[in-house]
Amino acid sequence: MTTLDPVTLAVLNGRLEQIVDEMDATLFRSAFNPIIAEAHDASHGIYHRSTGETLAQGKSGLPIFVGAMAFAVKTVIDKAEKDNDLEDGDVYIFNDPWDGGTHLSDFRLVQPIFRKGKVFCWIASVGHWHDVGGAVPGNYNPAATEAFQEGFVCPPVKLFRGGLYQQDIQAMLEANSRLPMSLYGDLNAQINALNLGAQRLHAILDEYTDDVIDEAMIALKDRAERLMRREIEGLPDGVYQATDYMDNDGVVDEELKLSLKITIAGDEMELDFSGSAGSCLGPINISKATTHAACYVAMKHVFDEIPANAGAMVPVNVVIPEDSILAATAPKPVGGYTETILRLIDLVFQAMSEAAPQRTNGCAYGTINALSIAGRRSDSGAPWVMFSFFGGGHGGSANEDGLQHGNAPISTATIPPLEILEAAYPVVFRQWALRPDSGGPGKYRGGLGAIYEIELLEENAQAFLFGERARTSPPGVLGGKPAALNKFFYDTEGAEQPISPPMASKIVGIPMKRGMRLRLETPGGGGYGCPKDRSRQSIRADLEAGYISESAAARDYGDLA
């Protein structure tokens, strides 16, 4: 084998990234459900032939999948090896979250790329489908105690067998969804993305030869590892700790502790989650695959220049206690995995703030607030499900205030325009606004969360919410103060005032009638640095804009205000 010159390597790096980016774009443009098309809750990549490690990853997909997909591909590799029936033209489909990571809504399509009769590498597409059965439309069931209540489970099966489409599989999937047409559209869009990826990959292999591409993939992984080691080496050795809490698991109203101890030694680091809560009854468990993926996302936010491939995590050892909330196995419910991984990322920001103050930030709002409203149209009887994630503030950082109303760190999701939601579903928004006083005070203030108030226009519907951060606020770092708590209110019959759910921001099946409203007030981000170091000018500007109230300014900034 020759050693690749740095110039060819740079060229191939760009070409491989373009292939996966283009797969992302194809899925987004042709997908049906807005969670993929608008929120980009999907991802594509190229994976190692035998280990399943990520070799290249699209830039626009959901960050959490960057780490999780390697486990998904490995699951398929193991399955194919066991069955010993892999052939060119096969495409596997599955949503098993314990081996493959994340939750049942995420359907993975995994395809081998054959060269000269042998598997050269794998490509995969994952997307969050609109509805996969279970007890709750949209599948965020905060009351689930088994995965079967969250949706149907699909183990790795062949969607294409030697290039032949297995219509039966599609029929089985459709029969288990409340929104089969949406499922059909998304499935097709993922196939479009794989087709395009395979075509492009074969073209580049033909152009450069298999050996050169193979060598480039290995070199790129080594390079990521080298860069990561250098970053870690630049940080002071030591032990850094943080503790944070989940509100409850949706079933038992008890706080759940999460602990992290980061040890930095030379050019390696360890993330040790020992001391975290044991596995819980409700759906905020996550599998080991998901825990690894979350660490990867956190590392990428701290060391944002490191390339997105498996090499980046080689110098990082992750310790996950067995039987903990971070090591779920079947059939533990994992539907709310987003909430738990957001907390893991918050832990990393807190623990790293001392070691790398320039690279961290106050914690972001820390919950996706998955809200669904579902019912049937009174004119046609047709079912409808409005499902969306809502935004909040980002934390302050080393040089500036946090972003107002951003997306969650695990995703690059945009929110659908309210006009699109109002045109598609029988609802009307009464407010869509920034939430004053929700950002954590600090030298650099956390960005503001939001207020969304929604009124039902149909006769009847039911609402479901899966949220967090209603009991423990998003913390600030380096003296920055926490942001405001998550709040949710809803109208009920017979009550004058709107009420909040007993489980804070998790509830199943709120009965709604025409004219009733839901109100979500999301957290801002945590502050960065001591409030006493904030400039008077910034405080005045905040007051003038109404980002903070007079009373909060007096409380948080004292004499400065």
Next chain:
Amino acid sequence: MSGWIVGVDVGGTFTDIFAINPKTGEIKTAKTPSTPADQSIGFLNGLSAISDLQSIDAVVHGTTVGTNALLERKGARTGLITSEGFRDVLEMRRRDRPRTWGLRGTFRPVAQRKDRIEVPERVLSDGRIERSVDVEAVEKAARNLASAGCEAIAIAFVNAYANSQNETAAREAVERVWPNAHVTTATDILPEIREFERTSTAVLNAYLQPAMGRYLGRLQRSLGEDGASLLIVQSNGGLMTADEASKAPIRTALSGPAAGVVAARAVGLAAGYPNVIGCDMGGTSFDVSLIANGRTSLAAETSIDFGMVVRAPMVEITTIGAGGGSIAWIDAGGMLRVGPESAGADPGPACYGKGGNLPTVTDANVLLGRINPDNPIGGELGHLDISAAEKAIKTEVADPLGLSVIEAAEAVIKVANAAMAGAIRIVSIERGHDPSQFVAMPFGGGGALHAGALIREVGLAGAVSPRYPGVLSALGANIADMRLDRVQTINSALDNVEEGYLADLAARFWTEGSAKLESSRAPIEKTEIEIELDMHYQGQTHSIPVRLLGDELSAIDLSRDAVLSTFEAAYKKSFGRLLIGPQVRVMNLRVAVIGRRPPFDLGRLAPTAGNSERSLSGMRKVYADGKWHEASVFKRLELPIGTRIDGPAILEQPDATIFVDPGLVAEVDRLGNIFMHSAG
């Protein structure tokens, strides 16, 4: 009318003029220094270099006044009046963030929160008015904003795309009290669904109104009341009147680059290449645009900066940070990288001798013998400092990589070329175009040095260097068509669109548009129409553009059957597979009324005589493909039609240098363009 038509392109350093006298067939070009503080001064100096004002019929202008105000955030203090409950839509964006990785970065909207005022009103998604607008509250809000110091104001109500009655009433109320003409109503600018994009576009429009109004006002006054008509290049390459530009300045956000693309298209078509990739290489960036089958590729939406979203058709420009001044460096992983950091104009590349000591693409080109160190283009610098270039490349690239200086210089060019090739692939291959059907058209200072390599790297059919790359944008302004764009949101299943409804709407836009063109006094030969629908399957949120064929309204079939089959053909082309079951929906109707300008014969720019012997100015050593070559150097403008030159060779002219790589052939076509292609 029998006078000059003058195209004007105001650049950062020079104002370029390209004038045509349609009666006499005369052509004049001029170059005058730009006057950044008040661009109208340089502009008028340029005009007087052509002729006295009385003998100018029309002035056609690609302007950067809007672009600069947006990029530098130097627009007017702008107020916003919006629906109760939705004051923060502008600041909340679509809940995105500046970068995928690293939770840093923030956003400040151009209309501050204290200048955004809510008024009682609400329209529902089906267009029903739930609550009429409180006009007294609107008047009061406008008065408050004016006294607070706002110079411009935008009005944007939720769901106004479905019914603009409240917005119109609010506008009338504002106009009763607002002290100037800088009032923008969102649905006038963009009657399309998506409240953030519409509000953002409207606010940015208002933000530009005062500056654009003042600038165009000065130009118009200088041209005189009955003087030349003033036309402005829109971001989509069509022209509009100065009055329209004052009302809708957001349509000029990419006016300058758009003029260049118009010219690239015209040069390509005249030379027989309907498929062109425009490559504009400047000091800090490389901008790529695409023309396929004679149609310029437009983007429906563009972010000027994070959160500064403009939804209006603009020339689609893909920019990467690879220009002549881009700096070469070795990253922590030991990989050679070029850009996006640039040495800019000051200190500039190391060879400028102005104190820069970091190696740039230009330094590499100098060492490889591709740039003449004794006569660099642009004419500002007399002589380039080769030893400074050598030192920079040696220290920063050659030594760390263990290469010789000359190998390192070639590696820098290769990496820069790879980045440029990547940008070309994004606009071609990634959009489903086969690059072997396209030619690259380099314009701007350095593009022609790299075009040859790009042919091989991307697999292009060749590269066409226009005869006068420096005045391409002014030429483009001069020949651009008039264009009026209208859009109407339909948001309905195709089956529920009443037969005839689309045709009626199109007919109305046509009548209004052609009347406007008539009154614009622009020299137009004929008027045409273009109709496009944004369509998708029920359940999808993204749409695909569906173009209905035909230049005349009567030739376009807008029946449901015709629309359906055109949609299916377009969908199949984009994604391969049609879907069975879901309803087909129509989101928007887009109608463009186009006033075609009289054709300009580019042959008039062709060389009249010339002699390839005489045009040979010497020999120079150039380094390419790992070895030194003896390359002939030619004076490009003196090459006669039909000349064929084998690479390696260098063709020099005052505003560009063309490098013909070994293995390539350069030919002078009948218009004086250089067509470079593979010798095989």
